[in-house]
Amino acid sequence: MNSHLEIKLTADGSNTIYLHELNENYHSFHGAIQEANHVFIKNGLYQFASASEISIFELGFGTGLNALLTNLWAEINKVKIQYTSIEAFPVPIDICKKMDYPSKLDHSSSEVYSKLLDAEWGQLVSLSKNFFIHKIKGAIQEWSNNQNFDLIYFDAFGPRAQPEMWELPILEKMFNALNDNGILVTYCAQGQFRRNLKSLGFKVESLPGPPGKREMTIAIKN
Ligand SMILES: C[S@@+](CC[C@H](N)C(=O)[O-])C[C@H]1O[C@@H](n2cnc3c(N)ncnc32)[C@H](O)[C@@H]1O
Numbered sequence: 001m002n003s004h005l006e007i008k009l010t011a012d013g014s015n016t017i018y019l020h021e022l023n024e025n026y027h028s029f030h031g032a033i034q035e036a037n038h039v040f041i042k043n044g045l046y047q048f049a050s051a052s053e054i055s056i057f058e059l060g061f062g063t064g065l066n067a068l069l070t071n072l073w074a075e076i077n078k079v080k081i082q083y084t085s086i087e088a089f090p091v092p093i094d095i096c097k098k099m100d101y102p103s104k105l106d107h108s109s110s111e112v113y114s115k116l117l118d119a120e121w122g123q124l125v126s127l128s129k130n131f132f133i134h135k136i137k138g139a140i141q142e143w144s145n146n147q148n149f150d151l152i153y154f155d156a157f158g159p160r161a162q163p164e165m166w167e168l169p170i171l172e173k174m175f176n177a178l179n180d181n182g183i184l185v186t187y188c189a190q191g192q193f194r195r196n197l198k199s200l201g202f203k204v205e206s207l208p209g210p211p212g213k214r215e216m217t218i219a220i221k222n
Contacts, residue, residue, distance in 0.1 A: 004020040013031075024157045028213065057149040058086070065099070071112055071131040072106060093117045119133055141169075151183050152178060168200070182221045185219075186216065204219050
């Protein structure tokens with residue numbers, strides 16, 4: 001799918017990728033790092049700030065930005081994180097490096113970002129003291145979980161570009177992959193998506209979105 005990728009600057013000074021085939025960006029045009037921090041870290045990860053260990057599943061590894069931010073958070077907060085991320089169409093490493101995320105974050109994150117990108121697919125790799133990653137190369141449609149998770153970063157392309165990602169079969173997989181009281185977070189606030197979540201038994205809440213977006217969604221399995 002990702003044969004024609006173009007790096008674009010977003011409003012917070014961080015880069016994203018524009019995918020011509022789907023006419024879709026990997027992150028918000030209003031700010032890639034800002035969106036990732038707001039949706040996945042502040043409104044997802046912080047829900048588990050008092051835990052000593054967390055397991056996270058990410059749909060869509062993409063550039064590895066969410067994984068990098070999560071790694072930085074794990075080391076600052078000294079919370080052990082096991083991070084599993086699936087990606088059907090890996091972004092070439094040279095393009096990820098051109099995103100230059102470490103220069104916009106903590107410069108010391110440069111080494112960990114390289115390790116993150118170089119981590120072998122299909123293996124559990126220790127990236128730093130508190131962060132372990134398992135990158136899965138494959139489509140979510142083919143994936144079956146042999147482990148349950150506390151938190152899901154649901155970071156598929158939007159419903160206009162990839163409607164099937166926001167429909168019942170994939171969402172049911174996500175429901176089944178969560179522990180009780182587990183949480184799914186996403187930037188998307190589409191009505192039909194939220195109704196689908198509710199029909200599966202999720203408790204659905206809306207939170208203010210990142211700049212440029214009124215709302216985002218958090219769904220709790222309880
Ligand atoms: C919005 S981007 C994710 C951005 C990413 N989380 C980041 O931090 O850069 C959506 C990602 O989902 C991936 N994707 C698309 N279809 C998929 C599928 N069927 N299974 C797994 N990943 C898929 C895309 O290739 C893309 O990398």
